[in-house]
Amino acid sequence: MGRVIGIDLGTTNSCIAIVEDGQPIVIPNSGGYKTMPSMFGISQDGKRLVGHLAKRQAITNAQNTVYAAKRLIGRRFDSTEVQRSIELCPYEIVQGPHEDARIELAEKTFTCPELAGITLREMKRIAEEYLGEPVHEAVITCPAYFNDAQRQGTKDAGKIAGLEVLRIINEPTAAALAYGMARPGDQRIAVYDLGGGTFDVSILEISEGVIEVLATAGNTFLGGEDFDRRIVAHIVKGFEEAEGIDLRSDTMALQRLKDAAEKAKCDLSMREETEINLPFIASDPEGPRHLNFELDRVMLERLVDDIVQGTLKSVEQCVQDAGLRPSDVDQVVMVGGQSRMPLVQSAVSDYFGKRPHKGVNPDEVVALGAAVQGAALVEEGQDVLLLDVTPLSLGISTYGGHFARLIDRNTTVPVTKAHIFTTTRDDQSAVKIRVFQGESDLATENDLLGEFVLAGIRPARKGEPEVEVSFDIDSNGIVSVSARDLATGQEQSITVSSTSTLSDSEIDQMAADQQNYEVAFKG
Ligand code: ADP
Numbered sequence: 020m021g022r023v024i025g026i027d028l029g030t031t032n033s034c035i036a037i038v039e040d041g042q043p044i045v046i047p048n049s050g051g052y053k054t055m056p057s058m059f060g061i062s063q064d065g066k067r068l069v070g071h072l073a074k075r076q077a078i079t080n081a082q083n084t085v086y087a088a089k090r091l092i093g094r095r096f097d098s099t100e101v102q103r104s105i106e107l108c109p110y111e112i113v114q115g116p117h118e119d120a121r122i123e124l125a126e127k128t129f130t131c132p133e134l135a136g137i138t139l140r141e142m143k144r145i146a147e148e149y150l151g152e153p154v155h156e157a158v159i160t161c162p163a164y165f166n167d168a169q170r171q172g173t174k175d176a177g178k179i180a181g182l183e184v185l186r187i188i189n190e191p192t193a194a195a196l197a198y199g200m201a202r203p204g205d206q207r208i209a210v211y212d213l214g215g216g217t218f219d220v221s222i223l224e225i226s227e228g229v230i231e232v233l234a235t236a237g238n239t240f241l242g243g244e245d246f247d248r249r250i251v252a253h254i255v256k257g258f259e260e261a262e263g264i265d266l267r268s269d270t271m272a273l274q275r276l277k278d279a280a281e282k283a284k285c286d287l288s289m290r291e292e293t294e295i296n297l298p299f300i301a302s303d304p305e306g307p308r309h310l311n312f313e314l315d316r317v318m319l320e321r322l323v324d325d326i327v328q329g330t331l332k333s334v335e336q337c338v339q340d341a342g343l344r345p346s347d348v349d350q351v352v353m354v355g356g357q358s359r360m361p362l363v364q365s366a367v368s369d370y371f372g373k374r375p376h377k378g379v380n381p382d383e384v385v386a387l388g389a390a391v392q393g394a395a396l397v398e399e400g401q402d403v404l405l406l407d408v409t410p411l412s413l414g415i416s417t418y419g420g421h422f423a424r425l426i427d428r429n430t431t432v433p434v435t436k437a438h439i440f441t442t443t444r445d446d447q448s449a450v451k452i453r454v455f456q457g458e459s460d461l462a463t464e465n466d467l468l469g470e471f472v473l474a475g476i477r478p479a480r481k482g483e484p485e486v487e488v489s490f491d492i493d494s495n496g497i498v499s500v501s502a503r504d505l506a507t508g509q510e511q512s513i514t515v516s517s518t519s520t521l522s523d524s525e526i527d528q529m530a531a532d533q534q535n536y537e538v539a540f541k542g
């Protein structure tokens with residue numbers, strides 16, 4: 020039997036790990052890098068580029084280089100997040116046939132699961148090269164705050180990459196697993212995960228082989244990218260005031276600036292001040308213009324303070340949902356590259372009244388935890404019981420557009436809740452049920468997971484038929500629905516036709532398509 024790899028499929032960077040001799044280790048690529056940019060591009064001469072190679076052309080060929088595609092996975096094209104990405108991204112985002120968001124590169128359209136699948140296939144290849152044997156099975160992580168469509172998209176990505184996804188686990192839970200494995204003993208920990216594109220916080224209880232998530236909260240559209248954008252906006256404004264040139268419509272200049280802004284931001288995690296120098300950023304009739312900008316930590320902190328404070332609101336909600344006070348938390352584990360920022364560290368320390376734990380590598384701990392879970396799923400005697408929760412309430416829309424909650428957020432998964440539905444008119448033979456996930460009392464303000472029609476209800480007076488519908492959330496956080504006519508005992512087969520997910524045949528097609536390119540990846 021092959022080995023199971025753990026993959027942290029990040030918005031910005033991805034990482035793979037495996038358990039060897041009982042210890043999880045990160046698998047480096049042949050160049051020695053332990054993480055890989057989650058980027059994909061098509062070069063000027065039509066070659067497909069993955070990871071570091073794609074990142075290298077991000078400035079010169081921005082419209083054909085995708086980054087942060089995970090921000091779009093499982094989202095509807097008309098959602099505010101997708102519309103915002105359209106404004107911000109140099110690559111083209113188009114509407115797909117399932118009302119999903121797709122990305123157009125060099126005149127070919129890619130779905131988001133397909134793009135994530137390309138990253139996963141490369142991770143699979145790196146693992147196979149390292150292990151010297153084929154890899155078929157994986158545990159893949161996703162942000163705890165991902166909804167059903169986003170999880171489904173992640174699972175599809177695995178299939179497209181030719182992997183059997185044994186489990187989707189939440190990133191903070193994976194981090195806790197890796198942390199807890201190295202430090203046995205009962206404790207309550209908070210995992211604060213601020214990456215490039217998503218933010219999650221979870222509170223967990225660890226004791227003798229059991230990891231139980233008490234609560235989770237977050238924002239799947241908030242991360243380091245937003246910090247970079249604030250810096251870029253600040254500099255663009257300064258440059259316009261000083262030079263009278265607006266850089267906003269110059270894709271190449273913006274891309275260079277974004278790159279430099281991110282470097283400056285990381286620099287300021289270690290130093291008090293830094294410089295951004297971009298020669299020949301623009302030109303006008305008087306000749307070329309250079310950009311020289313000094314940025315210090317105080318200024319950076321002023322630019323992003325509200326974002327950091329915003330994450331603390333989620334932390335507060337999470338602590339409350341766990342039924343705790345901040346001081347009840349024994350350890351705070353910081354995950355994600357952006358959590359290295361001193362302002363983030365101090366804000367979190369102040370909130371919990373204790374300094375974050377220093378012993379984990381924020382870039383690697385999620386993949387390590389995924390590998391631990393992978394090993395536990397296939398090896399006997401590796402008992403870890405993971406009790407995770409669903410991050411969002413699940414419900415249906417009822418008369419007047421109200422959201423009727425069937426499963427509350429932070430309920431332990433797997434969970435099944437059954438409900439009896441009936442008709443509102445005599446001889447009504449079908450009812451339509453719309454399933455949503457979210458916290459608003461107004462159904463349409465939540466995410467529509469899908470809808471289904473219960474048909475074949477036998478003729479009867481209104482209110483008489485009894486159809487029991489079960490809503491099920493599995494350990495991956497993925498929702499499914501089944502129905503039974505109580506009078507006849509007959510099962511009704513229903514599929515929640517999620518608006519943004521791909522059909523099996525589409526997935527197979529994309530997987531086949533990727534195999535065609537496998538040779539190109541290795542070259
Ligand atoms: P993801 O989980 O989204 O893939 P990562 O955990 O790799 O993301 O974090 C990437 C983000 O962390 C980027 O926005 C990057 O700029 C930021 N980052 C990395 N190192 C530092 C640092 N030293 N200081 C501040 N931000 C950092």
Ligand code: MG
Nearest residue numbers: 029030214355
């Ligand atoms: Mg991450």
